[in-house]
Amino acid sequence: MTREHPDIMSAAPLSNPRRLLYASAGAAGIAVMLALPAGVWVPLRVLCIGVAVLAAARAVVVQPRSPRIVASAAALALVCGSAMDGSWLQLLAQGKPTPPPGLIVEDDWDTARLVMRLLAMVGFFATFLLLLPFVVGKLYLAYIYTFQGERSPKVATAEERGQFAGWVLTRAIISVLVVLHFIGIGAAVMAVPAGQREQSWLAQQIWQRWQPYLQFMYLNNAYRFYSPEPGPPSMLWFRVEYTDGSFQWVRLPTHGIDDQDPLAVEFTRRLSLGESVNQLVPVGSVPLDMKRRRQAAGNNFRIGKHPELPLDFQYRRPMESCIRLLPEYARYIGRAYPSTDPNVDVAGIKIYRVVHHMLEPRQMSAPHLKPTDPWTYFHYYQGEFTKDGELMDPDDPFLYWLIPIYAWPQGAKPPDPFEDVTPGMMYLEAGPVEVIDFMKTHEKIPTRKRGGGQP
Amino acid sequence: MNASARLVRESAPGYLGSIARAWNRFWFEPTMPTTLGLIRICAGLLMLYVHFAYSYDLTAFFGRDGFLSLKEANRLRTETPRVSSPLGWYSSMPSLPLPPEDRPSRTGILDWIEGVWDDPDPKTRDLIVGMLWQPELPPDASAWGNHLPPALILGLPPDPMGASEANLRGRGLVGNFISKLPKDKAERTRVLQYMRDWGLDPRQVNATGGYYWSIWFHVSDPTWMVVTHLGILLAMFLFTIGFCTRITSVLSWLGALSYLQRSPMTLFGGDTMMNILLIYLMIGPSGAALSVDRWLEHWWRKRQALKAGLPEPEWTRPEPMISANFALRLLQVHFCIIYFSAGTSKLLGGQWWNGQAIYYTMANYEFSPMRHGYYLSMMRFLAEHRWLWEIAMAGGTYFTLALELSLPFLVWNRRLRPFYVAGAFMLHTAIALFMGLVTFSLMMATMVLAFLPSETVDRFLARFEKHKRKQPEPVEAASDDEREDEEAAPAEKSEKKESSTHVKTKHRARR
Known part of the structure; x- marks a missing residue:
């Protein structure tokens, strides 16, 4: 290990660990005092805690092999954690802290407290590891003295041998931690089901037990990129309608608007929003009454079905964890995209999960087909929401159904989309196509006229 | 370390010993930190970019009323149920098996149950529970009074064991659930509300919530958000240039984690890779090479030496480090x-x-x-x-x-x-x-750098040094075979090995 020459580097600024620890203790003490009056001076308290943690961390950096310094820093981290919300101090002060003007503090800084406890835990564990060779060395020496006497030839090297055993033990402990770390990562990989099969029971059990660690460290990833197959991207499109009848489309993401940064990070993030509602309930047979309601509403509003897909594949209900996010997105869009007229309010926000299919390889060779043709976008309706994120009509017959836009070879007789259609393959690359767009009809349906398929 | 190596050889003979030595060599052999320094710079620049890009959307992604509101984010992180999978072959029976992935039906059933409990006549509840247990339902719907059960319950068979395929396994179970609800209204309401939200009985859940850290759970005022964001960017910048790296590496990771944990629905593969890089850069001495820390250390030595009237110390390469x-x-x-x-x-x-x-x-x-x-x-x-x-x-x-x-x-x-x-x-x-996927690819490419030997990186960087003639030739790392020899041979051979390595390095340099 490299260490600075003590004679020279000890004179460097902020290199006296003892003083640094005193400073840290002082700042932590002030933070604790500030926690007593229940929630006032929060910015100052956070600042004091920051100073305390940084000073303690610097002390550890200066003397990382000193158990005393490391243990003191760990203890200070615990004190800082208590001062984060001072829940025990609040018992003395009575009452819950109220947010001060300026910095808005949620109930308490519980996640920050978790970090402080973690730092303290790491510090105490490091102290244990640092002490181990020393303690084992002394214990072994004591053992030789006690059982073999001071004249034993082993006495001379006993402490060295003991320290070596402690050193081996330290490495063994670190090795066990490494193995446990990778077992956790492996469990996170294996705990995700492969295909339709259920996941490994063993991986599931391990993963559950490693969950706090993996969750906190953000290591809960299965690394299954583009698998089992690279699928089409899923996006979120919002149609914001205002009380004066005007509307605007908000498409997340949109090239040219959301890719302002050269590496398009923000574009990818908005694309991830679409993917966040793309975990779907597995395709099964859609209940008959749901199909009937869709059929009836389709007949009423003249919105047909997609002739290329089996009907059961045209109903894609997201998992509940995804449905939970939709009101959140609607509420955000309602606030972020108000009308230009301050007297006009948002009347409703229709959400579509839009899957943008890629051209088939054979279609790519046809110059009249473009990757952005309207029929490549599959719109799955996710409901209409108020600006406060409330789903207006949970019984909407189109909810989670595909609102088709499809292309058909010009001149060929298309199947009737209002009857039960047999899915067929359309060779669009052969010649010009005409587009049948039911989205134009659907987007204009006012909410109050929906429900039970009655216009 | 030589004494330790000798003791390792003495104390771990045989096949198991060779495995232990190989393990020890794999993880604990010192190496130069140059590669780690290079990875720090690359990962740091990417991290700075990724987080700087957040500046456009700080309130949209992390604000109180962002895409995921603070209220909902807090609810998700504190209320999400954690249920252990069974240790045996069968899962324990839920107190009330509710239709999965169907919140409206679930809410309908739970509203009905709450209505039964809230009925002013306490006998009504017993009556309804009794009817649920009967083999035949009353033919007249008016027998239920104001509490006609939802169709999903009425369609169930009476015996819990009789209908394994049904969502709700038997009316009897529903009756059981009703009679076992807490008598305290506040507690009962809490249980039913949790079941509406999450579909699980909170009394059967192992734990709720998760282990997360994010400063954005606590700071949501726009002005303070900007201040905090700038503070995190500063820490990341200092980490990238390698200033107080031991501290700024931890701060950068905690900063990056704040963004990851608050807005999980906006993440992609690049974020995952960045987190992995930061974790290992934080564990290792990533500031021991190619860093301001190194430069400052040299500058301080030089200044102290000049003050003491000593000759100016030479710029030396970082020493090999186990970490x-x-x-x-x-x-x-x-x-x-x-x-x-x-x-x-x-x-x-x-x-x-x-x-x-x-x-x-x-x-x-x-x-x-x-x-x-x-x-x-x-x-x-x-x-x-x-x-x-x-x-x-x-x-x-x-x-x-x-x-x-x-x-x-x-x-x-x-x-x-x-x-x-x-x-x-x-x-x-x-x-x-x-x-x-440019960011993701650059992160992955940065991870691949870990396979470059520090000596190679050093040799590459030496081309850009002004005074490379003053620098000693980088020492080629011993091959696995040579290492085996070293482990097997007594300590005296080390000198011989050193000279042979030197010859090999010269030979390679000529090539």
Whole structure:
């Protein structure tokens, strides 16, 4: 290990660990005092805690092999954690802290407290590891003295041998931690089901037990990129309608608007929003009454079905964890995209999960087909929401159904989309196509006229 | 360390001893921290970029009323149920098996149950529970009074054991659940509300919530958010240049984690890789080379020496460190797990077998540069020439599969390593160019750097040094065979080994 020459580097600024620890203790003490009056001076308290943690961390950096310094820093981290919300101090002060003007503090800084406890835990564990060779060395020496006497030839090297055993033990402990770390990562990989099969029971059990660690460290990833197959991207499109009848489309993401940064990070993030509602309930047979309601509403509003897909594949209900996010997105869009007229309010926000299919390889060779043709976008309706994120009509017959836009070879007789259609393959690359767009009809349906398929 | 090495040899003889020595050598052999320093700079620049890009959308992603409101984010992190899977073959029976993934039906059932409990006449509840247990339901709906059960309950068989396929296993279970609800109204309301929200009885849940850290759970005032964001960017900048690296590495990781944990629905693969890099850079001495810390240390030494009237100290290379090797090894092993998982999971997909998978990544309009005319023309040209198309797409697909599946095993072979490192760089360059995932690819390429020996990096960087003549020749790391010899031979041989290594280095330098 490299260490600075003590004679020279000890004179460097902020290199006296003892003083640094005193400073840290002082700042932590002030933070604790500030926690007593229940929630006032929060910015100052956070600042004091920051100073305390940084000073303690610097002390550890200066003397990382000193158990005393490391243990003191760990203890200070615990004190800082208590001062984060001072829940025990609040018992003395009575009452819950109220947010001060300026910095808005949620109930308490519980996640920050978790970090402080973690730092303290790491510090105490490091102290244990640092002490181990020393303690084992002394214990072994004591053992030789006690059982073999001071004249034993082993006495001379006993402490060295003991320290070596402690050193081996330290490495063994670190090795066990490494193995446990990778077992956790492996469990996170294996705990995700492969295909339709259920996941490994063993991986599931391990993963559950490693969950706090993996969750906190953000290591809960299965690394299954583009698998089992690279699928089409899923996006979120919002149609914001205002009380004066005007509307605007908000498409997340949109090239040219959301890719302002050269590496398009923000574009990818908005694309991830679409993917966040793309975990779907597995395709099964859609209940008959749901199909009937869709059929009836389709007949009423003249919105047909997609002739290329089996009907059961045209109903894609997201998992509940995804449905939970939709009101959140609607509420955000309602606030972020108000009308230009301050007297006009948002009347409703229709959400579509839009899957943008890629051209088939054979279609790519046809110059009249473009990757952005309207029929490549599959719109799955996710409901209409108020600006406060409330789903207006949970019984909407189109909810989670595909609102088709499809292309058909010009001149060929298309199947009737209002009857039960047999899915067929359309060779669009052969010649010009005409587009049948039911989205134009659907987007204009006012909410109050929906429900039970009655216009 | 020599004494330790001797003791290792003495105390761990035989086959198990050789495994222990190999393990010890793999994880705990000192190495120069230059590669780690290079990874820090690359990862730091990318991290700075990624987080600077957040500046456009700080309140949209992390604000009180962002895409995921603070209220909902707090609810998710504190209320999400954690249920252990069974230790035996069967799961324990839920107190009330509610229809999964169907919140409206669930709410209907629970509202009805709450209505039964809230009835002013306490006998009503017993009456209804009794009726649920009866083999036959009353023919007259008026027998239920104001509490006609939802159709889902009425359609159930009476015996819990009689209908294994039904969502609600028997009316009797519903009756049981009703009678076992807490008598305290507040507690009962809490239980029923939790079941409405999450579909599980909170009394049967192992724990709720998770282990998260984010400063954005606590700071949501726009002004303070900007201040905090700037503070995190500053810490990341200092980490990138290698100033107080031991501290700024932890601060950068905690800062990055704040963004990851608050807004999980906006993340992508690049964020995952960045987090992994930061964790291992934090563990290792990433500031021990190519850093301001190093420069400051030299500057301080020089100043002190001049003050003391001593000759100016020479700029020396960083010494080999165990922790540098340890961090690099962690990164290497993790990288192999990522590749192996990515490769094996692809084997489930038909398009990876028929050689078309790469096409569907390249033709993805949202990711790839399809909106640029030249790229679209290239794709059309390939599609018009099937032979070319098949060779390009199948070649790319099988190359990806072969690399991801074999790298975790063969990259450890010193002779094959350069080819695998080059292959991985090629793959990630192609991902950046044709699939548009530039940040992700750059992060992955940064991880691949972990396989470059520090000596190679040093030699490469030495070309840019002004005073390279003053620098000692970098010492070539011993090959595995040589290391084996060293372990086996007594300590006296070390001198001989040193001279042979020196000769080898000179020979390579001449080449």
